[in-house]
Amino acid sequence: MIERKATTRHPMVVPALCLRRDGSEFHAVTVDISSEGLRLRSATLPTVEERLICNIRGIGAAQVSVVWVGNCDFTVRIFGKAPSPGEVARRFIELARRQAKLSDVVRVHKRIVPERTAVEVVLANGRRVPAQILNLSASGVALALDNPPAVGEVILVGRRQAMVARRIERGIGAAFLEPLDDTAISEHTAL
Structure with a gap:
């Protein structure tokens, strides 16, 4: 039996702007880099084998090919020659080390897409x-909705109070005022 060595992941969080061949673009955030590739998280997901140009803060533009797509994240491999995949990996690992020094505790909650995605939101004005x-994660939720509320506004998502933390392409990202237990998050979680 051949035992596989665990992949070393270097967590890091930096914004990226991904450009598609048709000229459209979408925003993403890096999650980590490993021998499997660079993992990014986004509300917009590309398709497997799609080629993109990702402009990543602190790294620059990189030609990438999508090798895996999940519910809210995707993994890419760098194939361009300028900068080379090795140079990009070195830059990422150095950036990850600098970020790790800024915070000894990096908490990234598992994100899922629940079976029931429809939810009612009550805005601050009622x-x-x-x-x-x-x-959805233990710490917050990303929501697609028309006319998103302002950053900083306290809202009710289902039965959970949350504060709008950021705007995203199709809506908002909100942080729960009282986080859920990470073990309670599953596809069956209902807000």
């Missing part, structure tokens, strides 16, 4: 609006 859960 107005009720329908929304779709893009992804």
Whole structure:
């Protein structure tokens, strides 16, 4: 029996702008780099084998090919020659080391897409609006909704209070005021 060595992952979080061949673009955030490739998280997902140009803060533009797509993240491999894949990996690992020094504790909660994505959101003014859960973690939720509320606004997502932390392409990212237990998050979680 051949035993596989565990892949070393270097976590790092930096913004990226991904450009498709048709000229459209979408925003992503890097998650980590390993021998398997560079993992990014986004509300917009490419397809496996799609080729992109990812402009990554602190790294620059890299030609990549998508090798895996999940519910809210995807993995790419660098194939361009300028900068070379080895040079990009070195830059990422150095950036990951610098970020690790800034914080000894890096907490990244598992994100899932629940079976029931429809949810009602109550805005600060009491107005009720329908929304779709893009992804969910113990610490927060990404929601697609029309006319997103302002960053900093406290809202009610289902039965959970949350504060709008950021705007995303199709809606908002909100942090729960009282995080859920990470073990309670599954495809069956209902807000």
